[in-house]
Structure formats: C-alpha cells, structure tokens
Amino acid sequence: MTTAAVPAPSARISPLAQVARLRAWLFLILLAATFEVWTRIANGASFVLSVYNLQAIAIFASAPLMLGLGQTFVIISAGIDLSLGFVMGLASVVAAHAANFGLARLGMGPAEAALFGIAVGVLATVPAGLVNGWLIAVLKVPPFIGTLGMYGVSRGAAYLLAAGMTVAVNDDWYGAIGNGRLGPFPVLVLLTAVACVALHYVLSQTRFGQHVYAMGASKAAASRAGIDVRRLTMKIYLLSAVMGGVAGALYTGRFSAGAPQAGEPLLLDSIAAVVIGGASLFGGSGTIWGTVAGAFVIAVIQYGLVLVDVEPFWQFIAVGGIIIVSVLVDQTQRRFLGGRVDE
Amino acid sequence: MSEPAPILSVRSVSKSFGAVRALDRASFDVLPGEVVALAGDNGAGKSTIIKAISGVISRDGGDILLDGKSVAFATPHEARDSGIETIYQDLSLADNLSIGANIFLGREPMRRAFGFLPVLDRRKMAEAARETMARLDFHVDRLDAPVAAFSGGQRQAVAIGRAIFWNARIVIMDEPTAALGVPEQRKVMSLIRSLKAEGKGVIFISHNLRDIFDVADRIVVFRRGENAGERRPAETTSDEIVRLMVGK
Structure with missing residues (x-):
C-alpha cells in the first residue's frame, strides 16, 4: 500500500546498558562480598550467613525504603519531595498522640488504639501531600521549593504538637508492630515488603504508573495525550506523603514514642536509595526494585561498618561516594547508551 | 467528474x-x-x-x-x-516508553492477571504497534525499546502511526x-x-x-x-x- 522505505530500527539494549541498569544490585553484591571477607578476617564470623545480621539490615533499610518508595514515583515524574522527612515526623507525633488519646479517652484496647494511632497518623499527612501537589501542579511552584516550604511547615507543626519533645506511647500492641516478629521475619520488614510489592505493581502495571513515566519524560507529551497532568501530580505527591505517614506511624511503634525528628536523617537516604537504584533525577526512569536495592546498599554500608568497628562517620563518605558514582553512571549512560541515536 | x-x-x-x-x-x-x-x-x-x-x-x-x-x-x-490529530514539531512522544505505550498513551488497554488483577495489556500494545508500523512499512524488531532509541524520521513515523491507529x-x-x-x-x-x-x-x-x-x-x-x-x-x-x- 505504501512505498515508504523506513529501515528496521536497530534499537537493541546493549549489554553495557543492561549492566548500568542493574548497577544497584551489583553494588549490593560487591558490598556484601567485601563485608563478608572483612568480617571473616576481623571477627571470624560470616556477614551474610547470619540471620541476626540479615534481620538487622532489613530493619535498617525499612524506614528509608518506605520513604524511598513514594520518592521513586516523585523522582520518576521529574520532581522531588524534600518535605518527606518531617512529614514522617509529623505522622509519628500525631500517631503517638492519637494512640494515647484512644487508650486514655476513647476506652480503646491496645490493639484498637495502635491501629487508630496508625490511621490518624497516616491521615495527618494527607493535607501535606495535597498542598505539595497543589503548589506544584496548580501554582507551578518548582518541586524543590514547594516541598522545601512544606518541609518547614511540617517540621514546625511536628515540634509544636510534640511540645518540642518526644511523645511516649505505652501500648504493647503498637510496640509489637514496630518490634515483633512472625517467625524469623520482623513485622516491620514484612510490612515494608508488602508495600514494595504493592507499589511495584502500581508503578509497572497500572495506567497511573505508566503516566508517571510519561510525565517524567515529557509533560507536554503526557498532557497532549489527554492525561490530566495536574491531577496526576497531586496523586504523586499525595502518595509520597502517605508513604511518609506510614513510615512515621511505624517509627512510633518501633520506639514506643512519636518524635518530630523521626525522619530527618532519612530524607536524604530516601533520595539516595532512589538514585543509587538507577532512577534519573531528570525524571522518566527508575524502578521500585532499583530503589529496594539502593536502600539495601545504604543499610549494608551503615550496618557493615558498625560491625567491623569502623568509625560510623565513614558511612556518610561511603554512601556519598556511591551516590556520586551512580549519578555519573546515569549521565554516561544517557550520553552513550540510552540517548537518541540519530543516523 | x-x-x-x-x-x-x-x-x-x-x-x-x-x-x-x-x-x-x-x-x-x-x-x-x-x-x-x-x-x-x-x-x-x-x-x-x-x-x-x-x-x-x-x-x-x-x-x-x-x-x-x-x-x-x-x-x-x-x-x-x-x-483531528495534530503532530507537533517536537512529536509529543514520551521518549522513555515503547512505541506501543506511546500509541496508547492516555488510553492504555488493560487485562486481568490471575482473573482479577487489572494490569497493562503490553502484548496488545506491542501487537498494535507492530501492525500499525507495518502499515507505514516500518518494521520493528524491538517492540519494547523506548522510542528514544529511534531516529528522528522513525519517531515521526511513531507519531503518525498513533494518528492512524486512532483513526484520525x-x-x-x-x-x-x-x-x-x-x-x-x-x-x-x-x-x-x-x-x-x-x-x-x-x-x-x-x-x-x-x-x-x-x-x-x-x-x-x-x-x-x-x-x-x-x-x-x-x-x-x-x-x-x-x-x-x-x-x-
């Protein structure tokens, strides 16, 4: 019917690009191997073949990973959520107050009070997420600035609600959610695993996830294809805040206290996990499993260095170095492998 | 006449x-x-x-x-x-998505996995991509490659393919x-x-x-x-x- 002579495109994914794509898992294997050798020499014990170590690392990874899951969506959409750390803190404080209120005033049992605290704590993050989304989608505030504003607001709100301190919770059930185990698996880790699987599904198998990728590549293309980019942006920042809320509410269980600064050190870890996991800060790429690997890379460094008795401050240098290497790999990949190949 | x-x-x-x-x-x-x-x-x-x-x-x-x-x-x-389909100079493609995903962008087909779980029907998207591009005499061997991997003229074909597929x-x-x-x-x-x-x-x-x-x-x-x-x-x-x- 036509004589157009467009040759078959030679769009193959080169082996090098595959390696670059899986770099977070390579880092992880490399790190685990390094610590394996190191602990065997230093402590005469295995690093990897220790249930205790694995549990500890998984718990270490769970909070930054919860934040990182929402942050993955945000970063793929070419945004960033800086408010996440203190949104988590706010949720932690509100959850503690709510659980106490449930126990003392509403006559709840410890199980009901724990669930009530978690629900209210998570709900408390909804306004933060909606305001973030509204600032960015409707008022066209750059994500960096809009969420930095919300960082301040939620930080202040969290400290005010906690009267500048931490809010203790005396609820065994709540404590069990934060510290308990089902068999060898810590509850916290199981909940995080469920969140990973659920959000992997959302990102890779639903229209919402597909639109997040499209928006990250080109807002104009998404919008011209009939996608309501404003609504999408609101949903993305809402999801991010809610994941912060879940992390905060679980923190309260783990430490039996709500703390405004619960997520302060975790914000940068969450971004680092996403970037180490192979997402580009320019948007358009990233996966949940990449972020999982990224979070474990950070947790292995943090835990491993403690185990071999290295000054803990080295962990910042190690994580920082891996972030820089990841970004360099991403840029190189864009330039030489993944970019447009015009003939 | x-x-x-x-x-x-x-x-x-x-x-x-x-x-x-x-x-x-x-x-x-x-x-x-x-x-x-x-x-x-x-x-x-x-x-x-x-x-x-x-x-x-x-x-x-x-x-x-x-x-x-x-x-x-x-x-x-x-x-x-x-x-009425407009093809813009910058093509309006999401570079990181496949041809099929671009054709269906904003109206993705879904199927049920395990009989209940709605998931993107990637096979349907890939088939539509192959058929549509074949109508333009454009034969693709990698239907899952992102359109960023194609040349400018090929990307133009994708944008035109989208118009054809939706019966513009x-x-x-x-x-x-x-x-x-x-x-x-x-x-x-x-x-x-x-x-x-x-x-x-x-x-x-x-x-x-x-x-x-x-x-x-x-x-x-x-x-x-x-x-x-x-x-x-x-x-x-x-x-x-x-x-x-x-x-x-």
Whole structure:
C-alpha cells in the first residue's frame, strides 16, 4: 500500500546498558562480598550467613525504603519531595498522640488504639501531600521549593504538637508492630515488603504508573495525550506523603514514642536509595526494585561498618561516594547508551 | 467528474489577538486523501489557523465544518476525539516508553492477571504497534525499546502511526521535516503519501517549498492572515508561490 522505505530500527539494549541498569544490585553484591571477607578476617564470623545480621539490615533499610518508595514515583515524574522527612515526623507525633488519646479517652484496647494511632497518623499527612501537589501542579511552584516550604511547615507543626519533645506511647500492641516478629521475619520488614510489592505493581502495571513515566519524560507529551497532568501530580505527591505517614506511624511503634525528628536523617537516604537504584533525577526512569536495592546498599554500608568497628562517620563518605558514582553512571549512560541515536 | 465532499472546510475564519488581526476570513478545504500545504511567510497566520482547527484557540468569526457539520473544539482533546490529530514539531512522544505505550498513551488497554488483577495489556500494545508500523512499512524488531532509541524520521513515523491507529481523519503536521536530515525528510514525505493512500486528509505546513511541491495536492498561500491564492503544484512554480507569499 505504501512505498515508504523506513529501515528496521536497530534499537537493541546493549549489554553495557543492561549492566548500568542493574548497577544497584551489583553494588549490593560487591558490598556484601567485601563485608563478608572483612568480617571473616576481623571477627571470624560470616556477614551474610547470619540471620541476626540479615534481620538487622532489613530493619535498617525499612524506614528509608518506605520513604524511598513514594520518592521513586516523585523522582520518576521529574520532581522531588524534600518535605518527606518531617512529614514522617509529623505522622509519628500525631500517631503517638492519637494512640494515647484512644487508650486514655476513647476506652480503646491496645490493639484498637495502635491501629487508630496508625490511621490518624497516616491521615495527618494527607493535607501535606495535597498542598505539595497543589503548589506544584496548580501554582507551578518548582518541586524543590514547594516541598522545601512544606518541609518547614511540617517540621514546625511536628515540634509544636510534640511540645518540642518526644511523645511516649505505652501500648504493647503498637510496640509489637514496630518490634515483633512472625517467625524469623520482623513485622516491620514484612510490612515494608508488602508495600514494595504493592507499589511495584502500581508503578509497572497500572495506567497511573505508566503516566508517571510519561510525565517524567515529557509533560507536554503526557498532557497532549489527554492525561490530566495536574491531577496526576497531586496523586504523586499525595502518595509520597502517605508513604511518609506510614513510615512515621511505624517509627512510633518501633520506639514506643512519636518524635518530630523521626525522619530527618532519612530524607536524604530516601533520595539516595532512589538514585543509587538507577532512577534519573531528570525524571522518566527508575524502578521500585532499583530503589529496594539502593536502600539495601545504604543499610549494608551503615550496618557493615558498625560491625567491623569502623568509625560510623565513614558511612556518610561511603554512601556519598556511591551516590556520586551512580549519578555519573546515569549521565554516561544517557550520553552513550540510552540517548537518541540519530543516523 | 465532481469532487468528493471535503472532510474539513474552513470558511472565513477570523481571529484577533488584541489589535493584531492574525486571521482575516481565511478559507480552505481538505478532501479525503488530499494533502493540502499551507504556505506563507512568518506571521501569515498558518499556525493560528492550525490552532483554530485543533481546538487550541477559539475563533472570533467564520465557521469550521467537519463532514459538513459546524464544530468548535474547546480543547485539543475534543478535536482528537473527533478525528483531528495534530503532530507537533517536537512529536509529543514520551521518549522513555515503547512505541506501543506511546500509541496508547492516555488510553492504555488493560487485562486481568490471575482473573482479577487489572494490569497493562503490553502484548496488545506491542501487537498494535507492530501492525500499525507495518502499515507505514516500518518494521520493528524491538517492540519494547523506548522510542528514544529511534531516529528522528522513525519517531515521526511513531507519531503518525498513533494518528492512524486512532483513526484520525485529518492529520495536521506542523513543520514535520524541520529538525531532520535529508534522508529522513524523504522518509517523512513517504509517510505523508501513505497517509494519503489511507484516505486521510493531511494539512501540511512547511517552509521548504521543495517538500511542498513534492507532496502537496494543493497549495494554499496566506499573507497577513488572508488567503493570497491557491494553486496546484503542476500548474504553478515556486517563483509564483513566493510572489504570492510576499505580495508581488
């Protein structure tokens, strides 16, 4: 019917690009191997073949990973959520107050009070997420600035609600959610695993996830294809805040206290996990499993260095170095492998 | 022999932006299987008339008829739903997604995994991509590769493929060859011919008179928002078109 002579495109994914794509898992294997050798020499014990170590690392990874899951969506959409750390803190404080209120005033049992605290704590993050989304989608505030504003607001709100301190919770059930185990698996880790699987599904198998990728590549293309980019942006920042809320509410269980600064050190870890996991800060790429690997890379460094008795401050240098290497790999990949190949 | 009824009829459309009269009673028709080239200097109103047709801007006066019925699209989506597809210079593709995902962007097909879980139907998208691109004589061996991996002309084919897949009746192309090298420009010209062969109406804007003479059935020249003349390529010369564009 036509004589157009467009040759078959030679769009193959080169082996090098595959390696670059899986770099977070390579880092992880490399790190685990390094610590394996190191602990065997230093402590005469295995690093990897220790249930205790694995549990500890998984718990270490769970909070930054919860934040990182929402942050993955945000970063793929070419945004960033800086408010996440203190949104988590706010949720932690509100959850503690709510659980106490449930126990003392509403006559709840410890199980009901724990669930009530978690629900209210998570709900408390909804306004933060909606305001973030509204600032960015409707008022066209750059994500960096809009969420930095919300960082301040939620930080202040969290400290005010906690009267500048931490809010203790005396609820065994709540404590069990934060510290308990089902068999060898810590509850916290199981909940995080469920969140990973659920959000992997959302990102890779639903229209919402597909639109997040499209928006990250080109807002104009998404919008011209009939996608309501404003609504999408609101949903993305809402999801991010809610994941912060879940992390905060679980923190309260783990430490039996709500703390405004619960997520302060975790914000940068969450971004680092996403970037180490192979997402580009320019948007358009990233996966949940990449972020999982990224979070474990950070947790292995943090835990491993403690185990071999290295000054803990080295962990910042190690994580920082891996972030820089990841970004360099991403840029190189864009330039030489993944970019447009015009003939 | 009488000509077939036009798919699209632009009748005396006017549009002002403040004191500037961007369009002054502009008119032209597009017949099925016809390529109409809009020619004119910068500011002649080519882009404005495209925007008025595709629902980006509203018109002040005049009428636009689609299949004989007056239409006024409030948004580009409405225009697209009625079968008017605009292919922009930057193509409007999501570079990180596959051809199929781009064709279906915003209206992705779903299937049920394990009988209950709704998931994207990637197989359906890939099949539609392969079939559609084959209609454009564009055979793809990697249906899951992101469109960023393809060349400019191939990406143009993807954008055109999307229009064909969704049964666009009018395809508007604004400077489709501007950013391409010469071999790729030729491919786009063949793509336009395949659209024509499929019975689509094509509105084609270009600065390149050689492209216009190569592919157009009719050349509509605008000058300062007004019709300055209409010629068939066989019955005119590029000198005459330029004279019409600049006004003798």
